[in-house]
Amino acid sequence: MKRARLIYNPTAGRELVVKQLPQLLTKLEQAGFETSCYATTERWTAAEEARQAAERKFDVVIAAGGDGTIHEVVNGLAGCEHPPKLGILPAGTTNDLARALRLPRDILAACDVITGSRTTLVDVGKFGERYFINVAAAGRITEVTYEAPSRLKTMMGPFAYYAKAIEKLGTLHKPFPLRLQTPRGEWEAEVLLFIIANSVSVGGFERLAPTADISDGLFDVLVVPKTNMTDLLQLATLAMKGEHVHDSRVVYFQTEQIDVDSPETLKLNLDGEHGGHLVGRFEIMPRRLEIFCP
Template sequence: MKRARIIYNRTAGREAVERQLPRILERLEAYGLETSCHSTRYPGDGTEAARQAVERGFEVVVAAGGDGTIHEVVNGLAPGERRPRLGILPCGTSNDLARALRLPKDLLDACDVIGQGVVCPMDVGRVQNRYFVNVAGAGSLTEVTYKAPSRLKSAIGQLAYYAKGLEKLGTLFRPFRVRLEASDRTIEEEILLLIVANSRSIGGFHKLAPSADVSDGRLDVLVIRRGGLPDLIQLVGLVLKGEHVKDDRVLYFQTQHLDVYSEEPMQLNLDGEWGGDLSGRVEVLAGHLEVFCPEARR
């Protein structure tokens, strides 16, 4: 019998995992998974719990929560030479990675995906010694995601980001000068936003990086050039239609690595969480993790 470890955020999805935990354990054990669980207690606890699961020889680690919980768990799994398979029970605010993997929203249906045992290779992004599976971003606009309080996100979901954005409206349009070096191009100019994506759904926008795929061995780079509020409003409309990548105010390309240089520190957002300052190389580790996915995803 294989051993599985669930690492869950009890506040995610209005405590959805904790309310259904007995049924989740029963469902996974019906598939022959000897399952135990760990509730995260503080920032970074999910990473430590995942690291301990690796050391204790668990074959499966399940991240139950939102993209932030998945981010912590991946940062505990990715450094190891022997990496357990990753399962996901999505119940966060955006669930961007779960959407990219086409996972069901119902937690018990998501348990069935794990139990059925179909896995897909998943790329992992790396910035210095930090890992991400969905997005690395820099610019004042990206601060909205990790500065929205978790209690507010639990209470009003996606609206928490909009509320925080309105609060920071006066500082969202401060440009910064960067030099970006990819394998086939160099870019040096003032920009509002830099996004390095591993999946196409980011921050609830389903087509922000329309060509991205979590298993293609490439990162999708999206750059929004310097502009003001009218430009941003127009671009949001184009994003909703998936037509923004054709706009002259946007640069969009794919690469296996990107070297980033800036005249001033840029705050780094990794999967919606604060990641320090962005500098140096962003790279992809192709197929670094195996993740349970629906049969149709393969």
Template sequence: MKKARLIYNPSSGREIVRRRLPDILDLMETAGYETSCHATKGPEDATKEAARAVSRGYDLIIAAGGDGTIYEVVNGMAGQKARPALGIIPCGTTNDLARAIGIPKSISRSCDVIKRGKKKRIDLGKINNRYFINIAGGGYLTNLTYEVPSKLKTMMGQLAYYMKGLEKLPSLHPIRVKMENRKEVLLDEEIMIFLIANSRSVGGFEKLAPQADLSDGKLDVIVVKKANIAEIIRLATLAMRGDHIKDPLIAYFQTDYLKATTSSGEQVQLNLDGELGGQLPCVVEALPGHIELFVP
């Protein structure tokens, strides 16, 4: 029998994984996996446990939690020579990656995706010495995901992000950013935010990067140029329909390599899959087909 390691966030999804743990282990056994589990205990614990699971030769690693849990698990797997397949049980607030792939939020149905055994190789993004599976970004709005308290996310779900966003809007100001690929400067101006997407679904917006493909070897870059509050709200409304990329305040392009720097003298934090990811400057690369993922 093959071996699986379940790495789960006990507080995700109103603690549903902890309550349903016997069911998950039973479902994995019927799928042909002898499954052990590990409850995360703090920041980067999932990364360390995923690295241990790789070194111990597990056939499957299952990340049960939100996008942050998946991010940590991926960072424990990426870059290693022999990487097991990855399964996802989405139990977070937005579940962007699961939404993009079509993995259902139901625990039993997401376990069925693993049981059916269909796998697909997908790209990762590498930014400096870290990896992301869905989204990287910089600018003041990207701070939202780690400024919202975990208890508030548990209680209110995605509404907690919207409340925090409205609170921060009046304090937003532009930063000067230069972006270049291996051949030319792509952008050098004041911007509000930049996002580097691997999938179409970001922050609950299902068409934020409408041309993105998890297996095309490229990353999609969305930049919001200098704008006022009214324009930002208008762009957010357009983004719900995927019409924002036609707006003159948006720069949208695809690349497999990007260097981003700032000359504003400010410390610009990076956000990777909803977690802190260092600061500018950064070098971003696409890693084609780096992870094998169970898909519907």
């Protein structure tokens, strides 16, 4: 019998996983999985539990929660020599990775994807000792995702981000100096937004990186140089349709590695979580994890 470790955030999605846990376990048991559970208690407990599950040679690790929970589980698995297969039950506010993988929004239906046994190999990004599977970003607007309180996200869902964005509205168009170097050249400018995307869906925008492929061994890099608030709002409207990448106000390219530097201390966003400071090398780990998908 296959062994599965279900790691879940008990507060995600207005406690959605907790409410449906009996049905989830029944589905997994009927599919031949011997399943045990772990409820996260604080930051990075999901990462440690995933790492231990890999050491104990579980066949499958299932991350149930939002993008933050998935980010931690990926960090627990990506550095392992032979990581277990990864299942995802999306129960968060934006569920970017789940959107990119076209997983059902209903977690019971997403569980059926896991029991269906179809998988795909996906790339993972690496920055220092940290891993990310969906996005690395910097800019005032990216700070909204990890500054919105968990309790507020539980109560309000996506509106928690909107409320935080309104609070920071006056600083969103403040630029910062950035220097980028890839194997093909260098670029330097003052920018408003810097994004390294591994999939098409970022921050709830389902076509923010429209050419991204989570299994192609490449990052999609999007930079918005210094501009005014009017232009920024226009680009946001274009981004809803994926048309922003053709606009002259946007820099968009692909690379397997990128070095980033800035004289300013900038907060780094990794998969919606605070990831330290934006200085260093980002590199792709091609087809690093095997994930269940439709």
